[in-house]
Amino acid sequence: TFCGTATTIISGAVAERMRFGGYLIIALFVSAGIYPVIGHWIWGGNSEGHPSGWLQQMGFLDFAGATVVHSTAGWVALAAILVIGPRHGRFTIHGGTIKGHNLPLSALGLFLLSVGWLGFNGGSSTPDSQSLPLVLVNTTLA
The missing domain is CATH 4.10.810 (Virus Scaffolding Protein; Chain A)
Known part of the structure; x- marks a missing residue:
């Protein structure tokens, strides 16, 4: 469920900026590649009661998933919106913002x-x- 939460956070950032198929590609990439790696680095599972993730071994503690879920989703969302640009209809023809x-x-x-x-x-x-x-x-x- 944590991985699903991360991809949902990303969907909020890219809504109205890209097509649904593009979002599915991002969600697949995050779910299959980025999230498992970050999750293993930070949580890594406990091997016989000992921390096994390299960040966890250094003393990093992510209790409720703030880093694994929210930071991972936030960085991916930031990268996506920097590439995609503003929402369609966000600005008027003359450059003013829509309230x-x-x-x-x-x-x-x-x-x-x-x-x-x-x-x-x-x-x-x-x-x-x-x-x-x-x-x-x-x-x-x-």
């Missing part, structure tokens, strides 16, 4: 995303009930 619209729907999306993050990170925490409040507070502050 955003539908603020209530955007606010609802922000609320749902925030609640989802609390559930995702809280559910990903260890069964130790003492760490759950810290995870939820850090998620809220982030």
Whole structure:
């Protein structure tokens, strides 16, 4: 599911910028190539209780996937939009920007995303009930 989340983040960046087939190629490339490599570097799995990813061996800790999921998706999305360019219809003929619209729907999306993050990170925490409040507070502050 983490890999699916990463490709979904990329879809939000390239929406209205490219055709769906192009996005599928990017999603396949990320899912089959980039994400597994980054995931292995950082998480690497535990071999008999010992960290096996080279970044993990150096002390790097990615608890809820902030780096593996969000940074990987963010860097791929940035590279894609730098190549693709602005959304179609983003600028007027004279170069002025088109103003955003539908603020209530955007606010609802922000609320749902925030609640989802609390559930995702809280559910990903260890069964130790003492760490759950810290995870939820850090998620809220982030």
